[in-house]
Amino acid sequence: MKHLFVLVSTFGLSISHSAVWAAGDAARGAAFFQQCAACHSTTAGEHLTGPSLANVWERKAGTVADFHRYSDALKRATFVWNAKTLDKWLTDPEAFIPGTSMTFPGLRDSNARQDVIAYIKAISEGKAPTLAQRGGGMMMNMQSAHADLKAAPADGQVTAIKHCADTYTVSTADGKNNKVWEFNLRFKTDSSRLGPTPGKPVIVGAGMQGDRASVVFAGPGEISGFVEQACP
Template sequence: MKTNHWITLCAAIALSTSASIASAAGDAAKGEKVFKKCKACHTVEEGGKNKIGPNLHNIVGAAAGQKEGYKYSKAMANSGITWDAETLDAFLKKPKAFMKKTKMSFPGLKKEKDRQNVIAYLETLK
């Protein structure tokens, strides 16, 4: 009987944790709309050209400052960062605060939901 109680408790914790993670995730369709602010400097198509900023296709999970064909700041190229939801959120919030001497001149996305949505959109670009 005690074993069943623990199994039920563990299952309830797992479900509540996954539900809170899912509710924190962004909406890729909304993120694509927010990303329009980024299109002046970035492309997202596979094999797309670099503009003022690098092409962002397949950026989630990639090492920062390493895409071929784009001249990154030394700070970005030497950062050792891998772009995941956490690092992208911090960078998109206020790029210059996250990484001193970045070439990114965009002031950032103040709204957490906008950042979550853009990250969800970028995650679809594989």
């Protein structure tokens, strides 16, 4: 009897505890959202690895019209995103939607989930605490990771690419010729509004000190034509 009483009162405590947190705190959620920001923008129409989360609240899952990378699993979903479905999703995405392409292990902490959910709701309502207000170096990095490539500085503007043996020589508008091992140079495309001007690829990456770097083109059709097979 005594044991039972202890059990019941503990249960009662945990219920009132979760009730206190049920609403979540959007400002704290904005901080937790840093874990999501690598893959999700909160700007409408800006899609990264995952879709923009600008308007997901009360929207049917898998239906952001101009996001082209949904898994079949999420496209088949028939529910809308609300406090209940987001809580299940953020606990363990793969368990909730087997076959999802969101490779995120989940937020095990219930309070953190409620805070992130409050933040997602606030975004859709246009009341989210903004990243600038929150400050934080992490966010600054996120933003520069997807900066406007049309505004690249001279040392990022690629004027020519030559390939010889196992080496690319990437010439930039500041007059430098950067030699990069072919295995360390990636070619990417960015057709978003932040992508480079057609015909004006941009090199981004690790300071180009012979380390990994990426040349970003406006579209795939430009790539092979831009690279000249030539030895100095």
